[in-house]
Amino acid sequence: MTTQLLRIGETAERLGVSTHLLRHWEAEGVITPERTAGGARRYGPELRDALAIAVKCQHAGMSLSTIAQLLNGPPGERRRLVAEQRDAVDRHRARLERTAAFLDHVLRCTHPVVRECPECRAFASSTP
The missing domain is CATH 1.10.1660.10 (Multidrug-efflux Transporter Regulator; Chain: A; Domain 2)
Incomplete structure (x- = not known):
């Protein structure tokens, strides 16, 4: 063949x-x-x-x-490389989830100016 x-x-x-x-x-x-x-x-x-x-x-x-x-x-490197990338993906996902939660809040926010909202300010000053 x-x-x-x-x-x-x-x-x-x-x-x-x-x-x-x-x-x-x-x-x-x-x-x-x-x-x-x-x-x-x-x-x-x-x-x-x-x-x-x-x-x-x-x-x-x-x-x-x-x-x-x-x-x-070398085959032994695969597990380490993939584990490191998986950790990076998990960290990125966590950042995206925090960002999505912030955007959801902004959509519901009743403050006339976003920067006047305590929750929006708290998000902005939180760790990325």
């Missing part, structure tokens, strides 16, 4: 990213696509799976260097 190698445009389209992004990730050492005799990039199923994981990691806020470590580094 032959593996289906896709061109860069087909791969980018399937992943919902730009060809520029794939070239950038290659230049940064995140991925290494196969090459034809003429130098054209080809992406096999395993690399496309790795790219799909990389896209999800990017959506989770991981830096490109962290994604490269996750995909190409």
Whole structure:
């Protein structure tokens, strides 16, 4: 059985990213696509799976260097990298929840000027 190698445009389209992004990730050492005799990039199923994981990691806020470590580094590093990112996501979620609570209050606030509201001022002076 032959593996289906896709061109860069087909791969980018399937992943919902730009060809520029794939070239950038290659230049940064995140991925290494196969090459034809003429130098054209080809992406096999395993690399496309790795790219799909990389896209999800990017959506989770991981830096490109962290994604490269996750995909190409020692297996023992994965747990630490993912745990650190999970903690960052939890902190970000908590900030978003506090912000949403503040916005909900502002929507219900009856003070004519927001800065006159004690609850709004308390939120503004709280830890981010």
